[in-house]
Amino acid sequence: MEASPDSSVRGVAEKETLGYREETAHEAAERGHTATDRYGRALVHIDPAAERKLRLKIDLMIVPTVSLLYLFCFIDRANIGNAKIAGFDKDLGLKGYDYNVVLSVFYVSYILFEIPSNIICKKVGPGWFIPTITLLFGICSIGTAFVHNRAQACGVRFVLGIFEAGMLPGIAYYMSRWYRRSELAFRLSLYIVMAPLAGAFGGLLASGILKLSHFGGLHTWRMIFAIEGIITCGLALISYATLTDRPATAKWLTAEERDMAIARVKAERVGTTEVLDKMDGPKLMKGIFCPVTIGTSLIFLLDNITVQGLAFFLPTIVRTIYPKNTVIFQQLRTVPPYIVGGFFTVLFPFLSWRFDRRQIFFIISAPFMMIGYIMFLASTDPQTRYGATFLITTGAFSFGALCNAQVSANVVTDTARASAIGTNVMFGNIGGLISTWAFLPFDGPNYHIGNGLNLATSSLILLLSIAMLFYMKWSNKARERKDVDAELAGKDDKSLSDLDWKHPSFRWRP
Template sequence: MADEKRASTDSSKAGANHTEVHDGARQAAAERGHAATDQFGQSLVQFDPKAEARLCRKLDLYIVPTVSLLYLFCFIDRANIGNAKIAGLEKDLGMKGYDYNILLSIFYISYILFEIPSNVMCKWVGPGWFIPAISLAFGIVSLCTAFVHTFPQAAGVRFVLGIFEAGMMPGIAYYLSRWYRRAELTFRLSLYIVMAPMAGAFGGLLASGILTLDSVGSIKGWRMIFAVEGIITIGLSIIAFFTLTDRPETARWLTQEEKDLAISRLKSERVATTEVLDRMDTKKLLKGITSPVTMSTAFMFLLNNITVQGLAFFAPTIVRTIYPDRSTITQQLYTVPPYVVGGFFTLALPLLSWRLDTRQIIIIMTAPLVIVGYSMFLGSTNPSVRYGATFLLSSSIFAVGPLSNSQVSANVVSDTARSSAIGLNVMMGNVGGLISTWSYLPWDGPNYHIGNGLNLAACCTTLLVATAALFWMKWDNKRREGLSVEEELAGMSREEIQDLDWKHPGFRWKP
């Protein structure tokens, strides 16, 4: 402990270098009641880079594959309705006019309503149990979609699907924040969010393959898509109950030294934090929701999801307007290549963010190509030009998912605030998803000027908001540098200091 005190003294002297401490101090930092930073937010502990790299490789191997597969089929179960639409769903259910848009909207109503409650429940129950449970539930609901025969039945199933899928994206983001440091988190989030564009590609291939079958049991046509994909989701969910570990302390596949390292690494980035997993607290929940960075990022994610979800639901329809004379299976296959490009950039941009330890600038970088893509849609009716534009759209829009969730996670302190911040971000994103369901209207086809114009406006607004937020963070960090930490914290108890969260004078925004 003497080393920790000496490090605290050094760090309080005008930003001296961090002092390396021995394993005993690191273990103390991993225990409850011990902070791993001084009052200025500077780490009291340094870590062996090789030991950290070994730990990260182990975390990547044990955690990321399971959550990635679950999210892949989460997104497939949500977006496969677009594949079913061009395979005869509307005709069989007697849908007309705006019925398809209504069917998409109903999903988002329940999704939005249950977003924050689901993430709070995820923290309370524990993500190791909660994530597999909701995955199992929406797999069952997806399977049930194969047996609907009327529009009201389909609407009811979609509403229930939204309830269970609401906790998936924010739950996994929150779960990964229990294991990875700020700079590492963005890329790990991308490893599962990349499943969104991959779901577009793989979902199109899978739907094409399924539709070549005569039947699955007594199920035929578009119903086979929901039946087969729902069964796969159920199987993966059952496996996840055995493979997901709730938190570092309960990980049987980590040694005690690795557990201490995992906990200390997280605490070393969180000013005034004495425990990584704090108790549920209303004040901290509100801190996560009311953070200026959370609110601005959530608004950007709303705008982004108008584009992302619109592309997911209407890509098959858009491709059909570009190549109306091709077969249904060929049209399904045309949706695959743009999503492959999207998957590449969904990994590449967060990887760049990880190396630079920045997110806001990368979010700004995602807008220009999308703006060009929608400008091409609006300015040309040439099939080759419009199909080329879909590649520009998918190149950037999916990367905002991991970047935005990582950004709100990096700019709060407590675990409780992190759960509500991520919940708000994803909730607002799905408000954008709800808007997207009305962006491509039947009478606006085949060129969809309203839908493409709305998406162009959303991308331009994202660029402006992201740039303004970046300058505000830099300005507020300079303002905080002029504060006296000792004077601001004078007379406060340890609990009161921890409740400050991002209002702590030693806290700095991380662009």
């Protein structure tokens, strides 16, 4: 694209005086060309109308595939909650804390393989990596239909965790190759919304499957795992053909659109000469140990205690609210809270796109969760407690998109982005592991310990979010006082790239 035709003479003169000029999108897209100057100012102008058309085209080609894959990823993980109230624990002879153990085993492998999976995703390419792990965890879901004791269930869940570990961070990293920082949270929400929708759709699907008399030689809860696993495998095979690895290989874009897609992402990354950089240790460490990555990851950990706890225990909680109703009735009552949560999962990230802000929505979301758990603790009335689940899903589910977008927005290089997102999701799944022990058998039916724990975590989210906002504003003011030329003197391109968020022209993006 050409430079803006309405650029003023004064503006051009100022740019020449400061030693930089606007590049074409093709120049900015080329390997070895930087799309910003050393002060972090973009050197390329892209026509807004052309960019809107390109963004819509990317949305239509990228979002539907990853959304469907993540929907069944979450269903294959969380359908154990639906299986439990259909006889899973009784048929396997689970007693005491056995069910919690089965849930925990999944998170052990899920946590251990989080960062390695995203590193492999970068090396192999998301276009191959994401369909492959989808196929493998679909096979694991089918395998769960044939377990007969706790040991077998633990083994299958451990392997399921290995393959699902790369899904959430892999898709978030993949989409960061295509979108600007302000756009990313909303696009992430369009697939992360599949988590609450999986709770709703999973309940409906489980109810429908349980109405079947049998599926082959399988009955009751075994049918849930088998049928949902087969659907997952089918989607994985289709996605090999539909997922495009990166803008440079997108055959559905024209040459000009490919250049624009690369240039617009590159123009936000100060000091980078290529979108897909070579992996090295310093940049990996910058992503993991970025202050915003660590703070946001802690928030995601605390939030996931709620989110994953709902996935595994909401059917059980609903059963304690409506103990005299049928299993199918109980399954269906898990659907409405997830639908409401899904709406806010998209709404808050949409607003964050429009305002290019994420931290404020952390602060807005936490009180919904706090009020919901206060209602759980303060009342035993079934309708009040059921109403509380709507407030909890309203506040909890948007963090998946917002947290991953926040860590992505606050590092520079592609390598740092891969490790930052991997770290965020790893911490989140530590929260998932904790959630498996939040609602214990002896604590029912009111679950004071589980609800009290979640009230504490949502309160901490609010305090941490406010503290991080103040830190970023304080740090940005300190960076404005730095002498950029003096700090960058004598550094070559690799040294500049390795600076990442430590680059003096970099600013935190709250």
